[in-house]
Amino acid sequence: MTEKQLLDLLHEMTLKEKVDQMLQITGSFYQKDANEVLTGPENKLGLTAEDLRYAGSILGTAGAERLKKIQERYLETQPHKIPMLFMMDIIHGMKTVFPIPLAQGASFNPALSKECAAAAAKEAAVSGLHVTFAPMADLVRDPRWGRVMESTGEDPYLNSLFARAMVEGFQGDDPKEPYRIAACVKHFAAYGAAEAGRDYNTAELSEHTLWESYLPAYRAGIEAGAALVMTSFNTVNGIPASTNRWLMRDILRDELGFDGVLISDFSAIYETITHGHAKDKADAAQKALDAGVDIDMMSDVYSSNLCRLVEEGAVEEALVDEAVLRILRLKNRLGLFENPYKDADPEGEKRYILCAEHRALARRAATESAVLLKNDGLLPLAPKSSVALIGPYLRSRGMISSWAIAGELSDCVTVEEAAKSVFDPRNTYYADGCPMVSEGTAFAGFREETPCAVSEEKQGEMLREALDAAKQAETVVLLLGEHYLQSGEAASRAMIELPEVQMELFREVYKVNQNIAVALFGGRPLDLREISRKAKAVLEAWLPGTEGGNAVIDLLSGKANPSGKLSMSFPYCVGQVPVHYNMDSTGRPWIPGGQDRCRSRYLDIPNEPLYPFGYGLSYTEFTVSPVVLDRDVLTKDTPLTASVLVKNTGTVPGVEAVQLYIRDEYASVVRPIKELKGFQKVRLAPGEEREIRFTIDEPMLRFHTADNGFSSETGRFTLYVGQDSATENSTCFELA
Numbered sequence: 008m009t010e011k012q013l014l015d016l017l018h019e020m021t022l023k024e025k026v027d028q029m030l031q032i033t034g035s036f037y038q039k040d041a042n043e044v045l046t047g048p049e050n051k052l053g054l055t056a057e058d059l060r061y062a063g064s065i066l067g068t069a070g071a072e073r074l075k076k077i078q079e080r081y082l083e084t085q086p087h088k089i090p091m092l093f094m095m096d097i098i099h100g101m102k103t104v105f106p107i108p109l110a111q112g113a114s115f116n117p118a119l120s121k122e123c124a125a126a127a128a129k130e131a132a133v134s135g136l137h138v139t140f141a142p143m144a145d146l147v148r149d150p151r152w153g154r155v156m157e158s159t160g161e162d163p164y165l166n167s168l169f170a171r172a173m174v175e176g177f178q179g180d181d182p183k184e185p186y187r188i189a190a191c192v193k194h195f196a197a198y199g200a201a202e203a204g205r206d207y208n209t210a211e212l213s214e215h216t217l218w219e220s221y222l223p224a225y226r227a228g229i230e231a232g233a234a235l236v237m238t239s240f241n242t243v244n245g246i247p248a249s250t251n252r253w254l255m256r257d258i259l260r261d262e263l264g265f266d267g268v269l270i271s272d273f274s275a276i277y278e279t280i281t282h283g284h285a286k287d288k289a290d291a292a293q294k295a296l297d298a299g300v301d302i303d304m305m306s307d308v309y310s311s312n313l314c315r316l317v318e319e320g321a322v323e324e325a326l327v328d329e330a331v332l333r334i335l336r337l338k339n340r341l342g343l344f345e346n347p348y349k350d351a352d353p354e355g356e357k358r359y360i361l362c363a364e365h366r367a368l369a370r371r372a373a374t375e376s377a378v379l380l381k382n383d384g385l386l387p388l389a390p391k392s393s394v395a396l397i398g399p400y401l402r403s404r405g406m407i408s409s410w411a412i413a414g415e416l417s418d419c420v421t422v423e424e425a426a427k428s429v430f431d432p433r434n435t436y437y438a439d440g441c442p443m444v445s446e447g448t449a450f451a452g453f454r455e456e457t458p459c460a461v462s463e464e465k466q467g468e469m470l471r472e473a474l475d476a477a478k479q480a481e482t483v484v485l486l487l488g489e490h491y492l493q494s495g496e497a498a499s500r501a502m503i504e505l506p507e508v509q510m511e512l513f514r515e516v517y518k519v520n521q522n523i524a525v526a527l528f529g530g531r532p533l534d535l536r537e538i539s540r541k542a543k544a545v546l547e548a549w550l551p552g553t554e555g556g557n558a559v560i561d562l563l564s565g566k567a568n569p570s571g572k573l574s575m576s577f578p579y580c581v582g583q584v585p586v587h588y589n590m591d592s593t594g595r596p597w598i599p600g601g602q603d604r605c606r607s608r609y610l611d612i613p614n615e616p617l618y619p620f621g622y623g624l625s626y627t628e629f630t631v632s633p634v635v636l637d638r639d640v641l642t643k644d645t646p647l648t649a650s651v652l653v654k655n656t657g658t659v660p661g662v663e664a665v666q667l668y669i670r671d672e673y674a675s676v677v678r679p680i681k682e683l684k685g686f687q688k689v690r691l692a693p694g695e696e697r698e699i700r701f702t703i704d705e706p707m708l709r710f711h712t713a714d715n716g717f718s719s720e721t722g723r724f725t726l727y728v729g730q731d732s733a734t735e736n737s738t739c740f741e742l743a
């Protein structure tokens with residue numbers, strides 16, 4: 008439809024019809040077999056049958072036949088044949104589940120995430136979906152927060168690259184195209200800044216930090232053309248995002264130029280009452296509409312109040328029209344007026360869902376996202392050596408996150424299944440060793456699971472079996488990690504340790520065999536002090552997705568060489584949190600080994616994280632030469648080039664992500680001690696050396712200045728090129 012046709016349609020609609028377009032409810036209201044995932048609190052919704060009949064969109068329901076039927080029935084009575092929108096959280100895969108976004112960030116390969124998003128879009132589109140509530144572009148610095156698994160990490164630049172790549176993967180050049188779906192950048196804004204890492208908590212941050220750290224990735228997703236943005240649950244400057252006019256109109260719409268659909272998070276408009284911002288639902292409706300929120304997800308605040316408020320003159324109908332026009336434009340952008348069923352196709356579901364190509368991509372992504380944190384030569388496993396694979400992740404299919412709501416655990420390949428197809432059964436031993444978690448462990452997430460109760464006697468039997476295996480094998484691989492429902496939404500943990508029952512297993516095995524490699528699974532950085540001290544190798548596999556078992560065995564066996572780099576710091580312990588590489592200097596920075604006591608440090612632990620952002624090892628070794636600049640003065644018109652020689656000094660081919668960091672030594676606001684400004688992944692054969700060049704230009708040095716501008720400032724800069732954020736391989740230049 009043309010814009011004029013949309014405007015004509017808008018003007019033909021009754022006020023009630025318009026307001027119904029602004030309502031989103033779960034699909035269960037439209038089908039007998041409620042095959043839907045309720046991803047938020049079930050509030051008592053004062054919805055009428057009329058509201059239900061004409062709601063503009065539903066969430067959480069998928070399936071080509073199911074959604075075609077819902078659409079058919081809906082259009083039979085829809086007065087203006089306006090099609091319904093179908094939305095769902097396809098965060099890191101639909102049925103073929105890819106590694107969690109925190110893992111994808113560790114691949115330092117946005118193009119790979121773009122491929123994963125495109126594959127997810129294809130599976131979602133043939134399943135009848137039009138919109139995904141992804142990418143989650145929230146910057147994260149606190150591993151106590153369960154949703155760090157959903158982010159690509161602690162760096163604004165890296166997050167921006169991934170947000171852009173994922174939007175492009177989901178939407179392609181035009182979401183109307185076959186097998187594309189609309190993307191929704193979330194959660195606007197600064198949801199990841201929840202105080203104390205407790206989900207839904209207050210975000211206390213300056214506008215400067217908002218601009219410098221939290222907004223860049225949302226901006227990148229919007230600039231990539233994201234069709235929707237979702238509000239966050241938290242307050243910003245003391246006002247809930249969903250009723251925060253400054254955040255949504257001044258920042259999102261005016262400064263970032265977003266003119267697409269703004270949807271609230273699940274009942275977030277209603278919750279502005281609980282926050283203590285709106286007096287009641289009518290007040291919440293007025294404030295949210297004034298902030299420019301177009302769709303009210305899973306609350307009746309809009310549908311029960313807006314008509315009356317307009318009729319009473321308390322709300323201008325023009326504000327309703329503005330919201331509804333954006334919704335109509337989105338449906339039009341997806342081509343739904345011409346084809347309300349878009350790509351819904353049962354045959355397409357059979358052809359594309361979990362197809363070999365998607366599984367291969369999932370395996371590649373899981374392999375490239377894993378991070379080798381330690382290796383005293385124990386990995387890769389020697390082909391003929393005897394190995395004992397022990398731990399709760401040996402046979403667990405829980406390798407997908409709680410956000411993989413359309414994924415099936417049963418489709419996941421276990422480590423044991425993968426191992427049995429590779430390792431010699433004559434010298435490979437398998438044992439669970441212990442339950443995943445102790446009884447009574449709290450879980451969150453959208454699947455009904457309770458920790459498996461295992462009797463003392465059974466646990467003793469499991470341990471004996473594991474110790475027998477450990478005694479017979481030359482090498483032990485312990486497959487450990489958080490339960491997949493210990494991270495995700497509403498899954499904050501104050502203690503970021505491995506389940507105690509697993510640490511007991513680790514200690515007992517260590518007594519009988521110290522050749523231990525640990526493969527770790529889970530959705531957040533953990534306190535790994537004891538593991539990293541005692542194990543001879545540590546491989547972080549995250550929640551690797553449907554092909555996780557195959558990827559982990561590819562890596563342990565040496566078929567694949569780890570190349571991942573941490574997208575989020577692993578703290579020394581939870582007391583160090585928040586810890587991130589791009590911190591400010593302070594006026595009294597601690598110099599390790601220094602004598603001056605009046606310094607910014609702890610008496611009982613180091614300042615440095617256990618493993619820093621950008622860190623990751625390989626089965627080979629690389630060297631990076633000192634940095635050489637082609638000039639040491641940069642001007643607005645003359646960029647400079649930094650180059651290093653990278654060499655594979657080991658014995659096997661490998662990939663290194665060479666990273667460029669810059670520090671602005673002094674400015675109108677203090678600047679981080681390092682900022683990631685570029686990286687290049689380079690594959691080198693043993694002995695091969697290659698020159699890596701980075702171009703540094705003036706726009707790279709711009710920042711949110713003290714006077715609320717955005718520009719660079721002349722002065723002295725230090726430039727680092729290295730293998731992780733702790734690199735000291737540096738040189739200086741001046742911006743004139």
Ligand code: GLC
Nearest residue numbers: 046047096140193272273496
């Ligand atoms: C949830 C999440 C959000 C998700 C939405 C719909 O509460 O916060 O990320 O997209 O509800 O499921």
